[in-house]
Amino acid sequence: MAWVRRLIAAIANTVLVVVFVIGPPAAFVYYDAASILQQLALHDSGDVRPSARQAAPLMIVSIGVLWLLLIASMLVELSGRVRGVKAPRISYLPLHGLASMLVAGQAITLLSPAAASASTVAPPVQPSAVQAAIPVTAATTGHQQDTDAVPTRKPHAFYVVKKGDYLSKIARKNLGNSHRWTEICDLNRHRHFKVGGTLHDCDLIYPGWDLRLPADARSPYGAAPVKPPTTRTPPPVLTPPTPAPSTTPSSPAVASSPSITVNPGVDSPVIGPSARVSPSAPASPSPITSSGPSTSASPAASDSESPQVTIDEHGVQLSPSSWLPWGLALAISAAVVLVWLQRRRHFTGPDDDPPTLLPEPVVTVRRAVARNPRLVRADIDDAETPALGPDLTPLPSGGTGITGDGASAAARAALVTVLASGGPYRADARGEVVIDAATLATLLGSDVVTLGAWSRLHVVDSVDDALTMIESRLLHRSRILDEHALTDLDELRQRVPDEEALPPVMLITDTPPAGARMRAKVALALGGGLDVSALLLGEWAHGATVEVAPDGYTKLVAGQSTEPVPTRxxxxxxxxxIQILTTLREAQTGEQLAIVPSAVPVVVVPLHASRVTPASAEPQLPAGVPAVPVAAAGPVKAKLRVIGSPRIDGIVHDGRALRAKAKELAVFLAVHPDGVETRTIGDNIELDARISQAAQRVHTNASNLRHVLGRAAVLETPNAYVVKSGGRYKLDPATVDVDVWTLRDLMRKATIASGPARRELLTAACDLYTAPLAEGADYEWLAPHRETVRRWGTEAHLLLADCLLDSHPQEASDLLDKAIGLDRYNEALYVKAMHARHSLGDADGIRTLLRALTKALADLDAEPQDDTRSLASKLRTSLEQK
Incomplete structure (x- = not known):
């Protein structure tokens, strides 16, 4: 019946063409538009209002102009179709898109499927673009191939790209492993194809390209590809083995995300506000495989190979046993922002407790979100703190049992998912978890005891206690609904927005024993409409039971579900x-664990480590680098400034400009004063390059940085500025003056100085720190280093304010106002400023400071500490009693 559908589609398209092409002139003739225009122009119609006399001609002329533009656009599109090439997109023809749709629809519906496929300009290498992959050798004679026999492997196989293809899909179909898409990319990189175009970006391929395949490629006829070792094909009951490519992520956890608009002839996709892909270039991005981020400061961390991290359109594969959808990855990425803001809030100085890097899985997820152009990345921005991701509860309401080899891994991910939902301004979406201690210990191990108190994680002693807590929540929510004569929580939130927040609650436990199953059945049945659900480890006879594979794919094995079960x-x-939960807990509570679990390695930020290292009398150069003589004519040091906008001051010689990546390298080397290995630099800066290319790019950027630093020196100094020894790049302290190093040395000396010398050192430090590190930059590795420098600036202002408070309270107050502008989340600055206002007798100023602090901490879903409120009240009272 395919011909019937094509006939109906052809008739429908013909009707549309007739309506748009013949309709306007026919209407003009039928209604005698020329006479109407003449009458209006001569004012012959006395019953026509003046406004109508003005609007009618304009409307008629506008319709005529638009019709002419449509005809011109259709002629351009039809010309391209006849010549077999893509018609150029004419920006000044606003109806070109409509014309393209009409012409393309008419052409496709009138042609057979094979001819329609051939109309996409298939290359002459293959007789039919319908054949997916046919091995082609020099001995090919053109005889008809025997499709009943299994073709042997050929040394030169080709694949003709069809609409909807991407490299990982091609690799899975012809090589048996989607992760081998990089081999196809390497074989075809920079190839010019007969139909036009060159492969520069492996995420961007076009229909008609004949891609070379590796020698072991298999034909799809008869020989089934080998399944990837770490990927399980889901059962056909729930999901097809390979999800169809889409321009929007199909993961159930992702609510919405911008998609990609691909422009033909452009190497990189353009992010657009709507979900559309150009018909002539339907390129879905292929998975990206990276070597894993590395923010480590220790050489040992960079010597070892990082685990492979696979990124595709559905989520992030952290390891063979860890996969996260993009919605959850977004929530974790946003939590990283809140962690650094919470650390700013609690810092009181001096900086004896060094900031530590975040766990590797968290950093990996953050980098993956940044590399996905479809997602809106949560930037670290003081002006606008992003909320956490959408409601991420992945399972249907009520109770769901899970079995299989991946049941425990899915339960751990569900625990993380619920606790990651919501945000500072989304109280109704901050999910809570009720779990018994035995189940939590089974899922996380002995380290679970170190998680500490967490208002959103309720750990009880037994399954009975968990059911008791669930029943109390159900009763409480039912009473609130009854008070407002409502039956639905969503309706309650809409009609009574000021009512108590009632977030989703999930029970995670083993399947209740026989004596408690009926009790659990009743509780979970009532919880279906009250945002109470359960994930039960084991079979659940009173609901759906899902089998979960180690890679997350699901299969409904028993019962029924009123809502669809996620395919993965x-x-x-x-x-x-454990590492992600530790990060989420700190993001939401602001408390770092006193006892860090063994699964969360602690790595100190290298820039902070350089402050506590004793400074040598003379700067030491790496071995093999000759010392640079200091000329008497003047200083030879180039001035690199990374506090504020990164720049090189005092350029006096002509030459090449500083590259963007070279500027990032300058900041990276500035915060690693002891030097960094080439591999570590590439892992952090050259994220999109292969390992072999990253080293060359690092060398090129280092050369450019060295050249521009040389332009800023008074005298030419060979073998200086950026030196390399033992595979490590380093800024030469003898020839480069770095402001952040100066700030480090000032704070190092100020901590051991006293009297006027201490005050002078702190004054110089406060004058130097006037902006955040690398202001305006959003480098993915920057956050911990920016926090370290911010702590130094905050500490300098606090210490100097102590020196000025008794003798110069006005100077201390002005100094603290400046510090609050630089770090508006630090509570210690507000407390010190309240003391300064008290010394000035300014009670209103104390009240203003408390209000400003309360407003700032609302971004973190936090409030000023009780001690701060009590102090403000005490200081105001003492002034009012005078």
């Missing part, structure tokens, strides 16, 4: 789950 659930191994 997120999964996490114990170590990754």
């Amino acid at each position: 659930l997120p999964v996490l191994d114990p170590a990754a789950a």
Whole structure:
């Protein structure tokens, strides 16, 4: 019946063409538009209002102009179709898109499927673009191939790209492993194809390209590809083995995200506000495989190979046993922002407790979100703190049992998912978890005891206690609904927005024993409409039971579900789950664990480590680099400034400009004063390059940085500025003056100085710190280093304010106002400023400071500490009693 559908489509398209092409002139003739225009122009119609006399001609002329533009656009599109080439997109023809749709629809519906496919300009290498992949050799004679026999492997196989293809899909179909898409990319990189175009970006391929395949490529006829070792094909009941490519992520956890608009002839996709892909270039991005981020400061961390991290359109594969959808990845990425803001809030100085890097899985997820152009990345921005991701509860309401090898991994991911939902301004979406201690210990191990108190994680002693807590929540929510004569929580939130927040609650436990199953059944049945659900480890006879594979794919094995079960659930191994939970807890509570679990390695920020290292009398150069003589004519140091906008001051010689990546390298080397290995630099700066290319790019950027620093020196100094020894790049302290190093040395000396010398050192430090590190930059590795420098600036202002408070309270107050502008989340600055206002007798100023602090901490879903409120009240009272 395919011909019937094509006939109906052809008739429908013909009707549309007739309506748009013949309709306007026919209407003009039928209604005698020329006479109407003449009458209006001569004012012959006395019953026509003046406004109508003006509007009618304009409307008629506008319709005529638009019709002419449509005809011109259709002629351009039709010309391209006849010549077999893509018609150029004419920006000044606003109806070109409509014309293209009409012509393309008419052409496709009138042609057979094979001819329609051939109309996309298939290359002459293959007789039919319908054949997916046919091995082609020099001995090919053109005889008809025997499709009943299994073709042998050929040394030169080709694949003709069809609409909707991407490299990982091609690799899975012809090589048996989607992760081998990089081999296809390498074989075809920079190839010019007969139909036009060159492969520069492996995420961007066009229909008609004949891609070379590796020698072991298999034909799809008869020989089934080998399944990837770490990927399980989901059962056909729930999902097809390979999800169809789409311009929007199809993960159930992702609510919405911008998609990609691909412009033909452009190497990189353009982000657009709507979900559309150019018909002539339907390129879905292929998975990206990276070597894993590395923000480590220690050489040992960079010597070892990082685990492979796979990024595709559905989520992030952290390891064979850990996969996260993009919605959850977004929530974790946003939590990273809140962690650094919470650390700013609690810093009181001096900086004896060094900031530590975040766990590796968290940093990996953050980098993956940044590399995905479809997602809106949560930037670290003082002006606007992003909320956490959408409601991420992945399972249907009520109770769901999970079994299989991936059941525990899915339960760990569900625990993380619920606790990651919501945000500072989304109280109704901050999910809570009720879990018994035995189940939590089973999922996370002995380190679970170090998680500490968490208002959103309720750990009870037994399953009975968990059911009791669930029943109390159900009763409480039912009473609130009854008070307002409502039956639905969503309706309650709309009609009574000021009512108590009632976030989703999930029970995670083993399947209740026989004596408690009926009790659990009743509770979970009532919880379906009250945002109370349950994830039960084991079979659940009173609801759906889902089998979960180690990679997260699901299969409904028993019962029925009123809502669709996700085709794939997120999964996490114990170590990754603990590290992500630790980060989420700090983001929401602001408290760092006193006892860090063994699964969360602690790595000190290298820039902070350089402050506590004793400074040598003379700067030491790496071995093999000759010392640079200091000329008497003047200083030879180039001035690199990374506090504020990164720049090189005092350029006096002509030459090449500083590249963007070279500027990032300058900041990276400035915060690693002891030098960094080439591999570590590439892992952090050259994220989109292969390992072999990253080293060359680092060398090129280092050369450019060295050249521009040389332009800023008074005298030419060879073998200086950026030196390399033992595979490590380093800024030469003898020839480069870095402001952040100066700030470090000032704070190092101020901590041991006293009297006027201490005050002078602190004054110089406060004058130097006037902006955040690398202001305006959003480098993914920058956050911990920016926090370190911010702490130095905050500490300098606090210490100097102590020196000025008794003798110069006005200077201390002005100094603290400046510090609050630089770090508006630090509570210690407000407390010190309240003391300064008290010394000035300014009670209103104390009240203003408390209000400003309360407003700032609302971004973190926090409030001023009770001690701060009590102090403000005490200081105001003492002034009012005078």
